[in-house]
Amino acid sequence: MKSDFNIPARPHAFPMDIEHCALLIIDMQNDFLMEDGGCPRLLGLSLADLAPVRAIIPRISRVLDWARASGLTIIFTREAVEPDLSDLTLSKDIRYKNAGYPVGSPGPMGRLLVKGEFGTQIIEEFVPEESDIVIDKPAQSVFIGTNLEALLKEKGISHLLFTGVTTQCCILATYRQGNDLGFFGLLLEDCCAAFSPQEHAAAVDVIISEGGAVGWSTTSEQLITSAESC
DSSP, rough: HHHOOEEEEEOOOEEEEGGGGEEEEOEEEHHHHHSEEEEEHHHTTTTTTTHHHHHTHHHHHHHHHHHHTTOOEEEEEOOBBBBBHHHHHHHHHHHOOOOOOOTTOOOTTSSSTTTTTTTGGGGGTOOOOSSSSEEESSSSSSSTTTTTHHHHHHHTOOOEEEEOOOIIIIHHHHHHHHHHHHOOOEEEEEEEEEEEHHHHHHHHEEEEEEOSSEEEEEEEHHHHHHHHHH
């Protein structure tokens, strides 16, 4: 398999460099994907309402298997603040309270979005391996309050594949900041989701807007097929 190849994408082909690529699996954690998780519980979402975010689990699993076999760096992220809430900004505190799910509020899976609680753990379908990187992030962007940028540069990573939840929130925030830091970002749109399919579609539209000034989007099938055909 060649290390450099183009992947069919919207609105233009994505220039892949597999030797310098990492797979980001963003916030696939109990607080977002389980019916008793903090966000679904506080928002009154049923298991049926979680269908859009849970539908991506097998597709991410396939990409994860491919990425491991291809030697990519694997990075899992979890939205989680310190137990004393010292890294919870006032702005985020107010926004999440207004949204209906206050950070730190108690529930069946522990305090919402707090490090060490069961709710912030990666869902059981994904078990990070010892060589994988797991990053707790206090903000929506994975680059805020973490060592992600330094870690990627240390490993010579220039290309990022984006998967996880939710598309319009933590994925879009990380994608756009990654752009400005100089990384090549490819959204795997069938491996990302939001509680609302309309919000997911709107976020994808933002990424491919202005003729590609923001970025690239494709599917996991296009990624894997392109890689295997090289």
